[in-house]
Amino acid sequence: MHRIAVLLVEPVVGFDATIAPTLFGAAADADGTPLYEVVTCGLSRAAVTTTNGFALLPAAGPEALATADTVVVPGTRYAPARSDGVLQPELAAALAAIRPGTRIVSICTGAFVLAAAGLLDGRPATTHWRFADDLRALHPEVRLDENVLFVDDGDVLTSAGLAAGIDLCLHIIRSDHGAAVANEVARYCVVPPWREGGQAQFIERHMPADPHASTAATRQWALDHLDEPLSIEQLAGHANMSERTFCRRFREETGQSPGGWVRSRRVERARELLETHDLPVDEVARRAGLGSGGNLRHHLRRGLGMSPSSYRKVFQGS
Template structure:
């Protein structure tokens, strides 16, 4: 969970950096998501040059509202994707100069090929990262020293977040809202945007796969059933039996459909449910653990720490304080 301080006297300033060749769809995602939290965020768009004109990868150009000076007081900077043909390991000087204006400690988020910009600027050195799965090999050739995980929708490494292609820009922006203001606020934003507040699995489910045989069973109904019974142990054999498959076939189909294993998926869902209960209830940690299917409070603490880097008590304290201050 990112540790971002929200100043009471002004909204959190999100600056979207539009580079030449920018994809218009992703360029608009931050404004669409963050402005759905009234009063919490100010979203502005800037170019790296003073004339503020940016060529998109479509058949039009845009004139954004700000030049690179907008980066000087950004709290969060978002770099949307731009045309792969314009990406080089050595950034144009104007881009380097613009990125140099970002204050230390500012949260930086990339969408899709935006990760190439962060990598070329050295901002991903020593950090885990992701980008669109189809560009993973290209990324590794350009930046072989970086640790890339092409299987996930986004990577949160504290003050630097990277995400996969297109719709994962919505995922990472909702994740930022969730980290800043809690799942209830993020869920509300997701409903307004008519998107799921939390997508299952990772990018592997979107990689081109052979089409299953007509009439082949899937695991969707079992996933719904599992979410209704998270308080139970839910062994692989029981999940497979519910789906009418052998454990081996079920595990393979589950991986194909969600991009992750049944065990890892269950942990993700249990952590997600636990976060909601920690935010919205006063249940003791051990009771929260039991409600979501972790055997003990210690198990919940370990999984929450691994997922977002904080203890249940600290997570609850953070969002109770925000709620008391009117932040969510």
């Protein structure tokens, strides 16, 4: 079983500390068998104070990091990393014990710890937009992008603040075990099953003053008609808006353009069909609204680095 160690660095952000244990702990196969073993750990087994008025008792000490397949560092106000960009010897030694090839994940300001350990040097990464300038000043070698929800750089993944940590954990579960498992975890946690990593962190206006001016109903309608042509003209017409107004409000509410949002939803639908059905690739592409098998192959290779047949083998075991 894949073992995940969640390293609580004092003072840890309480919300962030609970994300990985909750989501990975809820991931199970069709028979209900857990897919991950999740353990919280600290630099000792002593209670770890949080920034939210309570303490957490880790299940293990730093030795858990040496046996983990994935290490998650939640957000923290750990002063040496946040103020000076360095780690105290005890924490540095704990991180040095992580095995080569271990997947390393940060949530929110946990990126300061990874950066101070040199794990983000030369890599793309993100953190909470409010603290991005601080991280950039301490570690200019990090290729920081504070305008995205999360960054997947293979063996090192970073997320923005708070709820973006949920998005990243769902992304990891989806990458490991497919959309069906990730969607079930999302349903259990009552959160959206999919927000693309490249989506904007800060969306200027989530809800218009006039509810009838929202694009939400049109987005739901589009999800029910992904296999049909969905032009900007059609979407704006469904929302009873001009194309210019629709595009502006759509981006204000989602952080994406209508075309980019539809394309992402279609790729996600294709992935679900590949995981759960034995349909020919051309039929998967048609049902997902991607037109042709060649177009589907293009999107999967660009986004995941694999062909539809390879993707199906990974998630169907065939």
